[in-house]
Amino acid sequence: MTARLFEGADWDFHTLQRITDACEEVALKDLGLDVYPNQIEVITAEQMLDAYSSVGMPLFYKHWSFGKHFAFHEASYRKGLMGLAYEIVINSSPCISYLMEENTATMQTLVIAHAAFGHNHFFKNNYLFKQWTDADGILDYLDFAKNYVMQCEERYGRTEVERTLDAAHALMSHGIDRYPGKKKLDLRAEEKRAGRRRQHEEEVFNDLWRTVPAGKSKSRSTLSIERRRKLLGLPQENLLYFLEKSAPRLAPWQRELLRIVRHIAQYFYPQSQTKVMNEGTATYVHYRIMTKLHQQGRITDGNFLEFLGSHTNVVFQPEFDDPRFSGFNPYALGFAVMQDIERIVTNPEDEDREWFPDIAGRNDVMGVLRDVWANYRDESFIGQFLSPRLMRHFRMFHLHDDPEERAGIRVDAIHDERGFRRVRRELARQHDVGYIDANIEVVDVDLSGDRRLILHHHVIKGSQLNETDAKRVLQHLADLWTYDVALIEVDANDKVLREYVVSPRPIPAAVA
């Protein structure tokens, strides 16, 4: 029998080292995981709150909104309205996991198994993360961003920088490339590029150019609409990218700020698409590792029960009429599907053979799971692997709420033979970011006329933008564009539902 990793609840740094080694052994040998090197950091509650307010990142540029979030979290934490996470993990290489110092030894084991191996493997292997994020470069890039913002504040004034960042943040969710095609971001090169550009500007600066009389501007009215749209790369749904490249009056540093915000949004894009899978993977991995450690006798029965207590809390799924219900719990759903896959692979029933002919009875659990983890995102994962058995287990049903319908909300499908596929399709769609975010794109710019920027919002299922917020965001957009901005909401038949026009605010020398 192997020696116990720890006794009781206390731990020190040697304990952490032993725990990590033990987890690593199980993770690499038994589960065949492939992870980035680990870096484990122990932090206090206050530091955890710090991390919360800067989207979990260890270093970030300064902005008032982070202070707002900090104050908000702190207030609710102090009152006991909110517990803090046991850990935060960062998709970087080395993969950094933050552990709270309050955790007991059992919790540290759980958290190390969960974050340092579960999440870590997912970050390293999932295709979305491979495609969109640069784990090697992110920390350096954040450092660069922080310094760059600071330098801009020194050179151009804090209010100016804040104005640009406010506007960029408002558009952050629309600063993402959704389709691959461009080369993967190389954040280290980004950093160098920004530096070179600045240096070049300084070297070639010659004030005389300003005084050289320009020739008569050529009339461009002959440019056909098609040609013009093509030149501007329209339609473009990455609003920040479009502004960075085409906004007529932005200073170079402002474009760089937009670029920074855009890159960071892009970095987080895979995470929003893989919440269920990411948490499911981590939960499945910690469950496997903890069970194994218990079997090996490395943790006591008492500690294992403590683990089971926390684990059960984490994967608890309240039912829809429970006051605690707030949608599907990604931990619960993800973990349940992973476990179900394990069952299908090792011990399938006839129904499973019919629904999942590819994997049923293949007996190679980890092989199947590793393949799933690498090649799916939430939407396709649920669409592919949610089994009828699991739908029955959760007693899922699909509601269709049409405001026009007088009779009320219709139960469209339930967990029965007729409903399985429809329920599954709907649940998958609920996890599709393409559906969750409003579909807004730049369609045209009247460059020869008043330079009005025209955006379309393609309304899906009659769900229009919230007016107050839309106006606020458009105000920010107009301030960056510096000319009028029009947003037109059109439905699937190109019928115009609503039109917003916003003019830029004057540059606020006076707006104190």
Next chain:
Amino acid sequence: MPIHIIDRRLNPGGKSLENRQRFLRRAKSLVQGAVKKTSQERDIKDVLEGGEVTIPLDGMHEPRFRREGGTRDMVLPGNKKFIEGDYLQRSGQGSAKDSGPGEGDSEDAFRFVLSRDEFVDLFLDDLELPDLAKRKIAQTESEGIQRAGYTTSGSPANISVSRTVKLALARRIALKRPRKEEIEELEAAIAACTDEDERTELIAQLEALKAKSKRIPFIDPLDIRYRRFETVPRPVAQAVMFCLMDVSGSMSEHMKDLAKRFYMLLYVFLKRRYKHVEIVFIRHTDRAEEVDEQTFFYGPASGGTLVSSALQAMHEIVRERFNPSDWNIYAAQASDGDNSYSDGELTGLLLTDKILPVCQFFAYLEVGESGGSAFDLSDSSLWTLYERLRNSGAPLSMRKVSERSEIFPVFHDLFQRRETAQEKAAP
């Protein structure tokens, strides 16, 4: 695979402080409004403890494109009795599928905790002593000198003997320099010694000791320390605040409480905002005495009322200690307004001739019974007198207070930052 385990707990905290300050700066007017509102309901001591404020989130929005309305589809867990084709009522318990509390617009009011410093700073932010005019005089004064520890170089006049000797002693002990007694003892032993061999040995020892004590000097240049001095700028403006409080028998507990609150606030304000403000506490019945702050705020006293006695005391203190050509002089007086009739004339004379000419600002706070409205009673003798003076152009500010909650607004009102004519002229 190497695993790094790092203890970050020792990292300096307050990483978010900068962001927090930015947030507060941005939300300043909102927070300030909230602070004032909160402080009306509190004890002064509590005000100074900081605390939680609630601000509307309006100016602090981080807008995003959000969609709402339209047809909605959702998949939910926990079906108990529904079958396909059922209809659920929209606003019944049966359709408790609306977004739970805590989603959507739950953020419309925002509570958070301000630290003590933040709270008081915001509370006092737009206050200042009016007409701090005599700056120029103070600025011409030379810089002062202040002791600031020791240094290894300096002028011989500044050698600190005690520090030098102390260091020398430490060094001698550390290097084991032979003490004088040791050598004397050895010499005595040599003198007493008869055996030739032993004697030679002892002499050798003595030589060694002597050589050692020569090598390790009694005082080494290394030991020498000089007193260090630093120049400190003199205050840019010197000001003194006289707090004159009536503690006579006619003041009820409630009135005294109001007056003390006012002074407490004044005290905090001056201590926090002005480094170089002197505060003089004078309390009076029919006699006036200068007291320390402890007595002023907490000491009991009672008796008749002669306001002139306090003014006389203030006048004397000014003459003795605060030359009006160098000092900005302020006074705040609190009283219930009762004064003996015979004293009115003297009070008026003192004010017009002695006090007001040297004062930058004179605030008079009349405290009244709780619930007493200003309309019920005719103006007090002191109020009538001061009003007359003010109408003839004296720099007097007068306010009446009868409720605790009025203290903060009145205080703000008295010390509100006023734009001077010059500042107004500037764009």
